[in-house]
Amino acid sequence: MQPVPRGLRAVPGQRRGGRPPLTAGPLFAEALDTAFRAAEATAGAVDPTVGASVSALGYDRTFASVRPEDVRPAVVLRPAGLRGVRWDPATRRLRLAAGVALDLGATAKALCADRAARRAAEACGRGVLVGLGGDLSAAGEPPEGGWQIEVADVHSAPSSPDRPVVSIRAGGLATSGTAARSWRRGGRVLHHIVDPATGDVPPPVWRTVSVAAADCVEANTEATAAVVLGSAAPERLRRRGLPARLVRVDGSVLTLGGWPPDRPGRRENSRGDDQEP
Structure with a gap:
């Protein structure tokens, strides 16, 4: 039992x-x-x-x-x-059913961030930004210029002036990727994001994907889906009109849906044209 x-x-x-x-x-x-x-x-x-x-x-x-x-x-x-x-x-x-085990990693942490942000904003009557392991949720009135967020492959990495910075005023921003949690088995590099169609890790297209959305749940869902979908991800994100930053395994960057092009150390807002270096 x-x-x-x-x-x-x-x-x-x-x-x-x-x-x-x-x-x-x-x-x-x-x-x-x-x-x-x-x-x-x-x-x-x-x-x-x-x-x-x-x-x-x-x-x-x-x-x-x-x-x-x-x-x-x-x-x-x-x-x-x-x-x-x-x-x-x-x-x-x-x-x-027999053999089925649930993993809520793509949504539960983001849901906690959204719930915490709403409750904190209600309790203190001010704008708040909640971050849980790279999942960010904003609620209430933001500071002037919005919440400034440095984007990195690994959320726990020390801050660096060489990294791009974006701002959000509301909703959520989440990054999913393969850089933080990986290991090797039988000569293969594996990680925690699984393609449900195969049960294996998806082909290595994106190292990390960051998405801004109406809430953190949607942001992290779409970021995780993008890693799984690989080369089909940009078209899905364009259809949904979501600002996104996708980093290929070779380090090159694709920005979509108004996500600003990378300008290290600059404070950017979340509007702009699609950019593909």
Whole structure:
């Protein structure tokens, strides 16, 4: 029997080859709804059922404990997709098919940032910017010139005057990429973003993708989808009219949807023309 995750309560029912049905608490139900909407909005490019696939590739513990190098080959496990999930938002009842494990990494942290920003702005009556591991959400009245944000491949890297700086006044900005969490298995470089269509890491097209959107959930969903979609990502972002900065694996940069061209150390706003160096 699998342990009941925090925030869930077991309810009577037969296993039928999967886990017992569970009833989610309100907060976890919101996180599930958000993840399932992201899957639908991206036509499955962002899918919360990749948990077992990420684990099979080697990310099966806290990242600090993941062995950076292993001669054993990685195991590629294609996820079941949403057909492996039964979710009733009215009753908050969840059932997972056998072998299905959820990974809400593409949406849950961004959802926390959005919730925290709204609550903090309401509590203090001022504008706030919340950052959670590279996921940023702004709420309330911004400072003059907007919130100034330095863009980097790794959010925890020390500040540098050589990096581009953009500003946002509201909504969210998120960066997804492969630079911060990667490891090697059987001579292959792997990372935490999985293509749900294959269960493997996507072909290496983008090193990082930064997207600005109406909220952090949408921003991080679209940034993650872009890494998965690879060369098809720019067209999707153009159709959606979202400002984005995409860094190729060779370090060259593509900006879309009004994201300003890179000018290190300058304070830029989020409007401008598409630029492809």
